[in-house]
Amino acid sequence: MDKLAMTEAVMAAKADKGLTWETLAGEVGLNPVFVTAAALGQSSMPREYGERLAGALGLSGEVVDALAVCPMKGTDQTVPTDPLIYRFYEIMQVYGTSMKEVIHEKFGDGIMSAIDFTLDVDRQEDPKGDRVVVTMNGKFLPYKIW
Structure with a gap:
């Protein structure tokens, strides 16, 4: 599973369960901004925490593996439009x-x-x-x- 598929799985499970980043961060034991960054593929998450996140969302070990991968950062040179x-x-x-x-x-x-x-x-x-x-x-x- 790559980072994009991992993010899609996390976002879908989060929406299905009606959870907030604050709630998930509490389950994981880390800062909400860090948990969000890892879930969006911008930071790596050590396995111990990835297992907690995947567990809270009911996701597989593939998500844990993808969360642990060191991401490629700073590759988008486009001015953001959001x-x-x-x-x-x-x-x-x-x-x-x-x-x-x-x-x-x-x-x-x-x-x-x-x-x-x-x-x-x-x-x-x-x-x-x-x-x-x-x-x-x-x-x-x-x-x-x-």
């Missing part, structure tokens, strides 16, 4: 260079890890319309001087 995903692309276009300047000013020359990294999505109630709160937390990795 409005929600595009907004994040737009945020980076508008604020990316400013974020880079502020990070360099506070930490020095380096990058934020996307490996030693967590991402949380929360809802903040607001009388003017609920807010989406996205928290990215990555280890700072200074560039080596030699």
Whole structure:
């Protein structure tokens, strides 16, 4: 089973069972964003957790095997067209260079890890319309001087 077939199986089982990513993450014991990324084929999931996810969804060992495979990341060079995903692309276009300047000013020359990294999505109630709160937390990795 490849990543695409795995994702289709997970999404169908999730819909059939009426489960949320939050619920599945609780069953698996991992962050909802990470579980979703693995289910969508963007991250690998260690077998122990893949077995929990497949069990919660009533899926086969083939899904567990596919979840464990290291994915090919960053191969889509197309600008996203989904409005929600595009907004994040737009945020980076508008604020990316400013974020880079502020990070360099506070930490020095380096990058934020996307490996030693967590991402949380929360809802903040607001009388003017609920807010989406996205928290990215990555280890700072200074560039080596030699």
